Amino acid sequence: MRIWYQSYVDYEHGKTYWDRLRLHLKDIVDEGTTVDIHGITPHDNYAHAIVEFRCAREVICNAVRAEREGYDAFVIGHFQDAGLYEARSVVDIPVVALGEASMLYAAQLGQRTGIVTINTRFIPWFHHQIGKYGLKERVTGVHAMQFEPGQILRAYESEDLAREVEALFEAQAKPLVASGCDVLIPGGGIPMLLFSALKNHAVDGAPVINGIPIVVKMAEMAVKLRRLTGLGASRTSDFIKPPPEIIEEFLANPKGL
Template identity: 75%
Template sequence: MKIWYQSYVDYDNGKSYWDVLGRHLDEIVAPGTTVDINGITPFDSYAHPLVEFRCAREMICNAVQAEREGYDAFVVGHFQDAGLYEVRAAVDIPVIALGEASMLYCCQLGQRIGIVTINPRFIPWFHHQIGKYGLKERISGVHAMTFEPGQILEAYSSNERADQVKALFEEQARPLVAQGTDVLIPGGGIPMLLFAKYHNHLVDEAPVINGIPIAVKMAEMAVTLKRLTGQSVSRVSDYAKAPPEVIEEFLAHPKGL
């Protein structure tokens, strides 16, 4: 099984993150599964919907490329899941997204789920995601630290900085737990991976979830189930497949011209 892992960070700007991510993925995949990390340039360095939109377009093009190169599944390794519905309407291989997979899995771990993102500008985007996934009654709140995506990468080269980020996360998480939150999700692949080294990470007894292995394992499961049943996403409404000529037109105009 071969999986394309789409990071929204490129190697040149996130080498320390990529190196840790590569080792982490090697540790969690099943025997026989390989995961190739691919980035986006320029990387997602600023928390803003316009950046999400730009990255989403490149991600969709990359998913089409992954399918044509024989990959069995595509993982959107970015919690905002920008372009998720559109990419599922463009390819036939399973597409698993970090944000959606994390939220859905956490519904099995507790009734009330809290999210702590890295920047307040992501909060409205997260609420749009929560509504789209039908989880308004399960997500108890979204709090935020105050980092740009590029800034938090600095914690990968400093244990002291990583501990500071962990402390800031827990500062935002504790009020959620006090209000009845059962499970906590760091709102981003960068903080998720950063906290992975804190085994059984808890905040006032509420587990802090690393969604990266969840998304990768869901991708492995999706490939296996597709092989067993032949079934994939519904083509009735949201994921109606775009005609080949529309996909080719999309790929031919990378800047939307």
């Protein structure tokens, strides 16, 4: 099984993160599964919807590329899931995403989930995601630290900054738990991987999810189910597949012109 793991960070700006992610993914996957990390240049270095929009277009194109290159699944390793529905609509291989997978799995661990994102500008985006996934009664709180994506990457180079991020996360998580959230999600692959060394990570009894193994295992399961039963995404609503010439037109116009 071959999985394309789409990061929104490029290797140039996130070398230590990529190197650690590769080791983490190697420990996660089943025997016989390989995961190849691919980045985006310029990478997602500022928390804003327009940056997500730019990255989403490249993600959609990369999903098509992954399918054509023989990959069995496409993983969006970015919590904001930008481009998820569109990518799912243009390829037949499974497309799974970090944010959606983490939230859906959290619903099996508790009744109310809280998210701590890295920047307040992501909060509206997260609420849009929660609504789109039909989880407004299950994901009930979103708090934020105050980092740009590029800034928090520095925690991979500094033990002191890593501990600072952990403390800031806990400070934002405690009020969520106090308000009734019984599961916590770090809102991003960068903090998830940073916290991955913390076994049985919890804040005031509420487990803290690492969504990276969740999304990868969901990808492996989706591939296995597709092989066993042919199960794939619905083509009757959100994921209606456009005609081939429309996909080709999209791919041929990288600036959307």
